[in-house]
Amino acid sequence: EVQLVESGGGLVQPGRSLRLSCTASEFTFGDYAMSWVRQAPGKGLEWVGFIRSKAYGGTTEYAASVKGRFTISRDESKRIAYLQMNSLKTEDTAVYYCTRDVGSGSYWAIFDYWGQGTLVTVSS
Amino acid sequence: DIQMTQSPSSLSASVGDRVTIPCRASQTISSYLNWYQQKPGKAPKLLIFAASSLQSGVPSRFSGSGSGTDFTLTISSLQPEDFATYYCQQSYSTPWTFGQGTKVEIK
Numbered sequence: 001e002v003q004l005v006e007s008g009g010g011l012v013q014p015g016r017s018l019r020l021s022c023t024a025s026e027f028t029f030g031d032y033a034m035s036w037v038r039q040a041p042g043k044g045l046e047w048v049g050f051i052r053s054k055a056y057g058g059t060t061e062y063a064a065s066v067k068g069r070f071t072i073s074r075d076e077s078k079r080i081a082y083l084q085m086n087s088l089k090t091e092d093t094a095v096y097y098c099t100r101d102v103g104s105g106s107y108w109a110i111f112d113y114w115g116q117g118t119l120v121t122v123s124s
Numbered sequence: 125d126i127q128m129t130q131s132p133s134s135l136s137a138s139v140g141d142r143v144t145i146p147c148r149a150s151q152t153i154s155s156y157l158n159w160y161q162q163k164p165g166k167a168p169k170l171l172i173f174a175a176s177s178l179q180s181g182v183p184s185r186f187s188g189s190g191s192g193t194d195f196t197l198t199i200s201s202l203q204p205e206d207f208a209t210y211y212c213q214q215s216y217s218t219p220w221t222f223g224q225g226t227k228v229e230i231k
Contacts, residue, residue: 035220037168045160045168045211045222063219064125097167109215110158112179114167 002027002113004098009118012088020083022098022115029079030054033101035111036072036083038094048096051081056106066092088122095119126150126214130223136231137202145197145226147212152192156216159188159197162225163208171210172197202228 008020022034035050049062051072060072071084081098096118099111127150137143147157155175160168170179172188175195185200199206207230212223 044224045162045213047213047220047222061218102170102173109156109213109218109220110170110173111160111168111213112170112173114169117167 002100004100004113004115006096006098006115006118009096009120011121011123013124014088014090014122016088017084017086018088018120019085020096020098020118020120022081022083024079024081024100027100028104029074030076031104033105033107034072034074034081035099035101035109036081037097037099037111037114038092039097039117040091040094043094046094048083050101050107050109052106053104055104085120088120090122093120093122125219126153126217126221128212128214128221128223130210130212130226132226133224134227134229136229138231139202139204141202141231143199143202143206143228145199145210145228147190147195147197147223149193149195149214149216153214153216155191156214157188157190157195158213158215159186160211160213161206161208162211168211173215199228 003025036048069087098115100113102110102112129148157175159172162168176188209225209227
């Protein structure tokens with residue numbers, strides 16, 4: 001069965017950096033776009049950004065709230081998608097989910113598999 | 125950005141009830157609308173994509189309808205495991221945006 005496992009969350013001070021990892025298994029990782037979605041405590045879902053598959057250039061797009069601070073990348077050989085978060089703010093506190101796009105291609109923006117999430121707390 | 129509005133933010137219903145959950149987009153999104161179910165402490169689960177297509181493995185009591193700006197998720201006969209929060213999401217253009225969610229509670 002398709003699995004996505006996030007890691008790397010934790011407590012970090014404002015202004016510092018953190019890198020999240022999403023390890024994928026049981027599907028052809030290289031064929032799919034991957035997105036990150038976050039959820040602040042007690043709040044709704046917010047799309048953070050995504051990365052296309054290598055076949056579509058591996059290019060990325062981001063939400064305005066994180067653009068210039070967050071970077072998504074992928075390592076095909078390790079089957080991992082990363083979310084590098086720099087200049088963290090208290091409002092970045094959330095559970096971060098890794099998601100798979102429903103089909104191969106540039107993107108569909110339909111998230112058919114989700115990881116369990118990893119909590120990032122930004123506080124001094 | 126396209127704003128997705130879900131109202132009400134919560135509703136109460138009984139097992140066996142027919143439940144409808146509305147979602148409205150701030151501009152036309154054709155049928156680029158998806159629905160997710162989230163239970164406390166769990167990741168969201170895809171229910172419906174492209175406004176009306178049932179995701180594999182999802183019970184047939186769930187259905188979606190609508191196009192343009194107005195959409196509806198319907199649960200034909202509410203089951204105990206359906207008490208959860210439901211989110212709509214547009215996949216028409218980035219930034220992809222979610223509604224604020226509708227929590228279905230036990231009456």
